[in-house]
Amino acid sequence: MGLNKSFLGYVSRIGFSVALAALLAGTASAQSLEQQVQELRAEMQRLREELDSVKAEMRRGSPIAQPVRVASIELAGLVPGPEPAVAQAAQEISQELTAEEAVPLIQAQLQEQSRTKVESNSKFPMRLFGTIVSNTILNTGEPNWLDIGNVVMPQPAGLPTGSFTSTLRQSRIGAILDGPTVGPMKTSGLLAMDFFGGMPNFQTGEVHMLPRLLYAYMRMETPKTAFVIGQDHMILAPKDPTSLAGLAFPILFRTGNLYLRVPQIRAERVLASGSFGEIRAMGGIVAPVGGDNPTTAYVFVPPNLAGERSRRPGYQTRFSWSASPAGPYEEPAWAFGASGHYSRERYLTGVSPSWATSVDFDANAGPFGVGGEFFAGRNIDAFGASMAQIAKSRGGFAEVRIAATRRLDFNGGFGTDRLYDLARFPAGPVALHRNSSIFGNTIYHLTPELAFSLEYRRLETKPRIGAVRKNDHFNLTFAYSF
Numbered sequence: 329m330g331l332n333k334s335f336l337g338y339v340s341r342i343g344f345s346v347a348l349a350a351l352l353a354g355t356a357s358a359q360s361l362e363q364q365v366q367e368l369r370a371e372m373q374r375l376r377e378e379l380d381s382v383k384a385e386m387r388r389g390s391p392i393a394q395p396v397r398v399a400s401i402e403l404a405g406l407v408p409g410p411e412p413a414v415a416q417a418a419q420e421i422s423q424e425l426t427a428e429e430a431v432p433l434i435q436a437q438l439q440e441q442s443r444t445k446v447e448s449n450s451k452f453p454m455r456l457f458g459t460i461v462s463n464t465i466l467n468t469g470e471p472n473w474l475d476i477g478n479v480v481m482p483q484p485a486g487l488p489t490g491s492f493t494s495t496l497r498q499s500r501i502g503a504i505l506d507g508p509t510v511g512p513m514k515t516s517g518l519l520a521m522d523f524f525g526g527m528p529n530f531q532t533g534e535v536h537m538l539p540r541l542l543y544a545y546m547r548m549e550t551p552k553t554a555f556v557i558g559q560d561h562m563i564l565a566p567k568d569p570t571s572l573a574g575l576a577f578p579i580l581f582r583t584g585n586l587y588l589r590v591p592q593i594r595a596e597r598v599l600a601s602g603s604f605g606e607i608r609a610m611g612g613i614v615a616p617v618g619g620d621n622p623t624t625a626y627v628f629v630p631p632n633l634a635g636e637r638s639r640r641p642g643y644q645t646r647f648s649w650s651a652s653p654a655g656p657y658e659e660p661a662w663a664f665g666a667s668g669h670y671s672r673e674r675y676l677t678g679v680s681p682s683w684a685t686s687v688d689f690d691a692n693a694g695p696f697g698v699g700g701e702f703f704a705g706r707n708i709d710a711f712g713a714s715m716a717q718i719a720k721s722r723g724g725f726a727e728v729r730i731a732a733t734r735r736l737d738f739n740g741g742f743g744t745d746r747l748y749d750l751a752r753f754p755a756g757p758v759a760l761h762r763n764s765s766i767f768g769n770t771i772y773h774l775t776p777e778l779a780f781s782l783e784y785r786r787l788e789t790k791p792r793i794g795a796v797r798k799n800d801h802f803n804l805t806f807a808y809s810f
Contacts, residue, residue, distance in 0.1 A: 448505060458501035461575060462806045464494045469799030471787065476574050478582035479715055479763060480789040480797035497523040497537040498576040513548040517558075520544075524576035526626070540576075542589060554596040556612075562588045563610055563644035564669045564711065565686040567701045569727050570739040572771050572781035573803040579785065583765040584725040584743030586686060586703055586711040591615040592644075605652050605660070611645035618673045618682075619710025620718075634673035634680075635710075642671030642682070662691045673707065680718070682707040700726035700741070713745060715760040715789070720749045740768040762790040781805040 448454040463475050468490050471477025475495055483489050502520030509515070525540030527533035545558025565586035568578035581587050594612025601607070616635030635642075646667035651660040669684040684705030691698050702724030705713055714721035727741030744764040769783035785801040 450507075452508070453506045455504045456501070457504065457810065459499060459575070459807050459809045460496065461498040461500070461572075462494070462496050463498060463573060464804040465492065466802040467491045467799055468801075469787075469797065471799045471801065475803070476577050476579065476581070477785075477787055477799060477801060478577075478712070479760070480787055480799045482797065493534075495534070495537070499523055500542065500575070502543070507546075510548065512550050513555075514550075515546065515548050517546040518543050522576055549596075552598040556592070556594050556596070559589055559591045560594075562590050562592065562614055562669075562711070563594060563612060563646050564667045564684060565688060565701050565703060566646070566665070566667075567688040567690065567699060569725060569741055569743070569767065570729055570737075570771075571767070571769055571783060572779060572807055573769065573783045573805045579767055579783075580725045580741075580743035580765055581712045582715055582745060583763045583787070584703075584723040584745050585701070586684070586708070586713060588617065588711050590617055594644075601652075603652065605650050608648050608650075609646070610648075611643075613641035614644055614671075616640065616642050616671050616673070617710045619716065620673070634675050635671065637674040638672040638679065639674075640672060642669060644669045659692050659697075660690075661693070662689075664689050669705070669708070669711075680707055684708045684711065684713070695731040697729035697731075698727065699729070700724060714747060715745060715763050717747070717759060719747050721745055721747050735773045737771045738769075739771070740766075742766045759792045760789060761792040764788050777809050779807050779809075781807075 465475055467474060467477065470481040470483055470489055472479045472481055474491055474493050475498070500520055500522040502518065505517040505519075507515035507517065520542040521539050522542055523537040523539055525538035527538065528536050530536060541559065543558075543560055545556050545560045548555045568574075568585060568587065569580050571579045573579065574581075578585055578587055592612050592614040594610060596608065596610045599607045599609055616638055618633050618635030620634050621631065630636075644667065646665055648663060648665035650663035653660050665688045667686050667688075669682070671682045673680050673682055682705075684703055686701055686703040688701035689699060702722075703713065704720075704722035705711075706720045707718055708714065708721075709716045709718060713723070723743065723745035725741055725743030727739060730738040732738060742765065744762070746762045747760075765785055765787045767783065767785040769781050771779060771781045773779045781804075783801075783803045783805065785803070787799045787801065789797045791797070
């Protein structure tokens with residue numbers, strides 16, 4: 329995809345050069361039309377040589393050279409593919425034109441490009457993408473979040489349980505940017521935001537949702553090595569359950585699915601590849617987010633909390649082994665990964681370590697697929713473990729996928745998170761001990777851009793003392809990607 333974008337950049341430069349020459353043809357009366365076209369063809373020949381080198385590189389291909397490698401499953405399929413008309417445009421431009429044919433063709437191509445192309449201030453290609461997401465929701469209990477509930481709250485005194493609502497705050501918009509080549513490394517970037525950042529203090533604030541930063545990173549890569557700087561999915565436990573209803577936060581968050589987008593500096597390396605598949609290593613430092621923000625009010629600057637007071641970053645690494653895909657658009661038949669995390673947090677009582685280990689897997693056979701991850705850790709409430717409590721916990725999730733047709737998918741699974749070693753972490757009567765969930769959904773693609781889904785989730789939260797709290801969640805989702 330990155331090579332196609334570079335290819336598009338060269339085509340755009342050719343069109344710009346041709347247009348500039350055509351404008352000069354209208355103002356410079358001293359030159360004849362034939363002379364102008366000769367100069368134009370000389371410029372086109374120079375750019376044609378650059379195009380040839382790009383085509384050769386495209387034919388060679390590379391195992392990991394992509395302009396933007398989406399690390400999270402929630403963005404897969406939402407970013408549009410390469411432009412289909414690039415090769416055709418290049419072929420038309422490469423044709424030999426007479427003087428009388430050159431100017432009108434140039435004007436038509438320039439006019440078409442001005443209607444369909446987006447260009448950044450640096451003149452490098454930029455592509456917009458986004459998804460309009462509508463969620464219509466029914467809850468029978470008291471989830472902490474109505475749309476993506478992850479903990480069941482106590483029943484309010486004097487009020488009936490349950491809720492009905494509709495929201496579009498999971499809608500998102502973003503941009504993919506191609507940058508220059510620096511030595512042997514290709515550069516690119518991605519910026520994306522949604523409207524899951526809360527609501528203003530207003531009587532109808534639930535329809536005035538605030539924007540939130542999702543992804544903002546730059547990427548530099550060669551065929552086997554890559555460096556990423558910015559906010560992306562953390563290195564630890566990258567797998568998420570399959571759902572159209574959980575884009576802002578994945579489903580099973582706090583019920584076995586670790587998750588956080590975090591500022592980081594990481595390196596990736598393909599250690600080996602061949603008929604046995606590909607072995608990849610990834611490691612880096614991440615911002616020390618402790619998950620201990622004590623207030624729900626908005627503040628102008630991030631506070632200095634336990635993670636920041638440790639005066640050191642978090643460290644994460646991952647090793648994975650995946651089979652070679654059967655085709656360019658096929659998923660690997662199987663993939664396995666193991667990852668780890670370590671950081672420190674400083675409280676008034678002293679320094680507390682934060683650590684986690686996780687394994688994840690995925691397998692596909694024809695229309696069937698399975699996947700999941702399992703973890704154990706301490707003080708990782710920022711990642712959705714231990715039900716937002718400072719404690720030791722372990723859990724995970726597993727899912728089954730069935731592609732009934734090319735348009736229709738069925739997915740289902742379960743997840744759980746449970747505290748352990750309670751003797752070292754005594755808790756009061758309001759503490760939560762276990763959180764578990766099951767889910768099932770069907771996703772139907774009317775077109776590649778338009779899809780809808782019906783999803784059911786059962787969430788159960790067990791306090792250390794008291795009865796289990798339950799919620800049945802029904803979610804009708806429509807998503808239009810552009």
